[in-house]
Amino acid sequence: MKPALGSLLLLISTLALPAGAQPLVVATVKPLALIARDVLGAGAEVRQLLPDGTSPHGYSLRPSQRRLLASADLILWVGPGLEAFLADALGDRPAGRVLTVATLPAIHWPPLEHGAGADDHGADVHSDTADGHAADLHLWLDPRNAAAIAEALVAALNAGDAVPGAAAAGFRVQMAQLEAEIRARLAQAPERTFAADHAAFGHFAARFGLSPAGHLRDAADHATGARSVAVLSARTDIRCLVAEPDSQPERMRHLAARLGARLQVVDALGAGVAAGDGGYAHLLTAVAEDFARCLGAPPLP
């Protein structure tokens, strides 16, 4: 009797495990982790790979992070253009256990900046182009892309029935509401043109009708040439200069003074945003509010 009971218990426990266990989703940067938590809820355990406020440009992995990656059921990242430090580590992972956001067909891409402001609606705008423009991979700053990421995430995990398919549809409805709120707030700003330290806001600008006038570091975080900086500094129509938390404050203050522009720190990575219900909406709302003030909107009542 005893051996039979033992194997029955073993059978029950192995059957029960998959039903009760949450899949482990490891997201590289905070915005992806916020989207994952919002849409997956209790259906998955979501861990954030990079600490808050850490730029993914030029990062390198620690051994503890490699162990976390190895234990993940699904790794969520933008792609090798943003998290270059992951490209090698993901080389031998099965395709179904990695979600590379930049390759999703549903992602919207902004037109590339071409100095004078000309638009390029080429079909391949999101890969690095021959003329040296780095693609803007801060793609979570377009709420339609957040919805696309949420959908792909739910689809990837649904193989294990972990998350109801309706979760992604609900998230998409929230994104449409969020977008309407942001449009209404930005409509209170008299300005549309801004310069930025780092070209991280192409997706946000394209979606909400703002005009990037130039930057000091391109989308891949490489310094732009002295001539483009000189051209930017000489402009007289820029009233808003956007810095990031890791910008050099002194350099930003000098440039803002030269332009006669308001200086505003905007955090594309949402370091100050509490992870929890609606975390992604808090991130994008904070970005929008900082842009609204930089562009001259009156303070909120």
Ligand SMILES: [Zn+2]
């Ligand atoms: Zn960046």
